[in-house]
Amino acid sequence: MRVLRWYTWSAVAGMTVVVLVLVTGGWLLDSGTPGWARVAGTAALVMTVGATVVLLSRRIAGAEPGAAWLGTAGVGAAVLGAAMLADRNELWAVAPSIVVSVAATFLPPRRQWVAIAVAAAALTVPGTLASLATDDGELPYAAAFPAGLLVFTAWVTLGPLWVWDVAERLHRARRLAAELAVADERLRFAADLHDIQGHHLQVIALKSELAQRLVAADPARAAAEMAEVRRLAADALRDTRALVQGYRRTTLEDEIANATRVLAAADIDARMDVAPAQDRLSDSGRHLLGLVMREATTNVLRHSRAAHATVEYRIEADRARLRVSNDGAGPPGTPSGLETLAARLATAGGELTWSHDGGRFVVAAALPVGAA
CATH class of the missing domain: 3.30.565.10 (Histidine kinase-like ATPase, C-terminal domain)
Incomplete structure (x- = not known):
């Protein structure tokens, strides 16, 4: 489980960081990028990468995301996406898609894709408005590409984390099965002990009561009954020892x-x-x-x-x-x-x-x- 946890986190977090750095890094280093966009984009990139890595770490550990980290990632992705969109970079939706996908991993399974669908519909709006404002003639592409990018990013991000969740549930189930096996063995031993001791003790109690009643009227019969009680007690002790020895015997x-x-x-x-x-x-x-x-x-x-x-x-x-x-x-x-x-x-x-x-x-x- 430790190896799987490390692999899942490194794969998802590594992919996220590499995509963000490669996509936005090329844009930031482009000589045609305005200075204000470069400054704002660099700060936003640092915020997005740092917050996203923390969120994925908390997701793997099963902790709550934390409003501060979600807010930091959201603000960073929004600023980065807005700066790239203003500079007419068609990959402006990469950072928002990644942050939305990571945030969706904290939702219940049935609500994850609902949130993804709503966010995908929302991402069509900025691209549509930018295409209409510039009249570039690529309105269908500008509207559909951000939504498709978000769905693809969510698929790649949610898949490994879903596998991790399944593995963790199986691990817990295996531990529970081991605990149940121990409990079943204890119940088996308790049942065996009850079967052995219950009969002996019941007979001993009856014969002791009978011997008590016969002490005055028939002392010889009372003595015989007490001898029988002694034999039964010895049998009970021997059977109990045999049970414990068989239960604890190891090879x-x-x-x-x-x-x-x-x-x-x-x-x-x-x-x-x-x-x-x-x-x-x-x-x-x-x-x-x-x-x-x-x-x-x-x-x-x-x-x-x-x-x-x-x-x-x-x-x-x-x-x-x-x-x-x-x-x-x-x-x-x-x-x-x-x-x-x-x-x-x-x-x-x-x-x-x-x-x-x-x-x-x-x-x-x-x-x-x-x-x-």
């Missing part, structure tokens, strides 16, 4: 694939050098290195402004080695998640190290292939 393969997608979505050029030997690693080892991969990816996204990242994984001498590095690291420091993982890997006979060299941060993990 190295999944985390590498997830890191590829996440880093690419963050505009980070990620290079994956993964040897096809992961099947030799135990399930526990896959889980531990998966946690390292997840933590390293999180640190890249949270604590750096990386442009490039590298993930290397291979098995050497019965030890699985994972190395994650990135540029653009922030100030030196040790994320708490790495310290916790280092202790877990040490317990499994492995090691986890990290180093900070200038703007580069490297996380390296090693674990025995058969680590339990």
Whole structure:
């Protein structure tokens, strides 16, 4: 999105500035241009170019145009167009067409072309009056050319900005889809937890009430019911642990694939050098290195402004080695998640190290292939 934003702004703003400078610059440098027109045109050109560039920047950023900038651009285009028209330059409508087109980009889509049509009709008037006043015999051309120039300019200006708007809406939709996916997963987990705990707790409550009533009348039956309650509580605890473990279980393969997608979505050029030997690693080892991969990816996204990242994984001498590095690291420091993982890997006979060299941060993990 940053690249597209820069490209859209540079294309539209660059085209606007180049057209204004080329068209009016040639007229200003012409030896036949009156001195008063040259002075007024130069000042108006500076106003128009500056205000137009600011307006396009605000349009790309999604900000309001600002009455001052619209007024500056409008006054500059009007003065420039009037000076060129008074000097009988047929390209007098270029500056007004550009400013009207840029201003229309701030309107809702349905009103943009209505404004363009009204402005095009208005631009036929000065050309018609000038042609009638000079009796040059080119009345149809003088009336139609400014209107056609405005429609063409609006088409060229609104097109790239429309593409930018569509891309931005798609980007927001993608982020919303990701948030909805997280919400759906939370609801799924909540539903699973409710299904497991709801039944156990309901039965425990009923049997506890029954045991309370039987304490005086049938102590042996009450004791049996309480034993059943204890068994149900143990089952509920075991099922809950199994649910949480299955929900939070991760593998190295999944985390590498997830890191590829996440880093690419963050505009980070990620290079994956993964040897096809992961099947030799135990399930526990896959889980531990998966946690390292997840933590390293999180640190890249949270604590750096990386442009490039590298993930290397291979098995050497019965030890699985994972190395994650990135540029653009922030100030030196040790994320708490790495310290916790280092202790877990040490317990499994492995090691986890990290180093900070200038703007580069490297996380390296090693674990025995058969680590339990």
